[in-house]
Amino acid sequence: MKICVLPGDGIGPEIMAEAVRVLNALGLGFEMEEAHLGGCAVDATGSPYPEATQKLALAADAVLLGAVGGPKWDTLPREQRPERGLLGIRKQLNLFANLRPAILYPELANASTLKPEVVAGLDILIVRELTGDIYFGQPRGIEVRDVDGQSQRFGFNTMHYTESEIRRIGRVAFEAARKRNRKLCSVDKMNVLETTQLWRDVMNELAPEYPDVELTHMLVDNAAMQLVKAPKQFDVMVTGNMFGDILSDEASMLTGSIGMLPSASLDANNKGLYEPSHGSAPDIAGKGIANPLATILSAAMMLRYTFNQEEAAQRVEGAVKKVLAQGFRTGDIYEPGTKKVGTKEMGDAVLAAL
Ligand code: IPM
Ligand code: MG
Secondary structure, rough: OOEEEEEEEEHHHHHHHHHHHHHHHOOOEHHHHHHOOOHHHHHHOOOOOOOOHHHHHOOOOOOEEEEEHHHHHOOOOOOOOOHHHHHHHHHHHOEEEEEEEEEHHHHHHOOOOOOOHOOOEEEEEEEEEEEOOHHHOOOOOOEEEEEEEEEEEEEEOOOOHHHHHHHHHHHHHHHHHOOOOEEEEEEOOOOOHHHHHHHHHHHHHHHHOEEEEEEEEEEEHHHHHHHEEEEEEEEEEEOOHHHHHHHHHHHHHHOOOHHEEEEEOOOOOEEEEEEOOOOOHHHOOOOOOOOOHHHHHHHHHHHHOOOOOOHHHHHHHHHHHHHHHHOOOHHHHHHOOOEOOOOOHHHHHHHHHH
């Protein structure tokens, strides 16, 4: 059971330290090895996804990632930006299925900016395709071209999906819905984009294989609206890379803090990369105040999906629920009357609850 640990940038190393402590406390004998990804990797080697990291990630059963990126690297050429490292590892490991749950813990109902009655009991799973779409499509670039009678800069990207790419993510979503409330909403923009007409067609073709799951479709602009209007209508949502990127950030905020939400990115054999849904938060890096719970919950997803250790996964998730019930809060989820703690104290509380 080999885990490649990639703390990354910003708050990454701080939150990762707590997740590693939790994993060690389980006593399951994981072999963990650390490497660089993102800005720290650029600083150390010049590349955001260096060869040594590639070797370790390819050899591991799972990858646990903190976060990458920060203003320090924003002006580098595109190939050297931390985000390229993240896209690179997802692509190289074929992690096409991104699972992003948005769950509202009852103790945190006040952390949401939406009315409690709109979000109470919220439990959505967004299934985002992660290795295709306009994020990877060629050709792409910025070039000087003759357009409309003048030589000018021209920016272009390419959105495309093959039917097999759509089918494999569709199957993951139908299977996930089967284990939940059996409702799947597929999100597209078929009224404008041919690629997403194909998306809708393929989802419809899959539906007869899953007669126990109710499949519906929604246009992405309406889905963005419905998510804030009546989010509890959703169980599982499935969509392409770009729409999923945007809708999953939106869904996470329904729960009040992105600091609570884990994610899993899986290949066809349940090898996975697990990371919190939030970013590297450079503004609070090094201060010891970041919320480690999303990373700890990502480790729980790793136990469940890659290592098939459902009991251990539930133990970790139970410990997180317990510390919330005990009133421990990092700054992002703090409200008067609760107990404000830093990153390490939150880790201590989870270990004690375990
Ligand atoms: C995410 C992030 C990444 C993405 C960026 C950092 C490349 O926004 O994981 O959602 O767009 O996938
Ligand atoms: Mg994103």
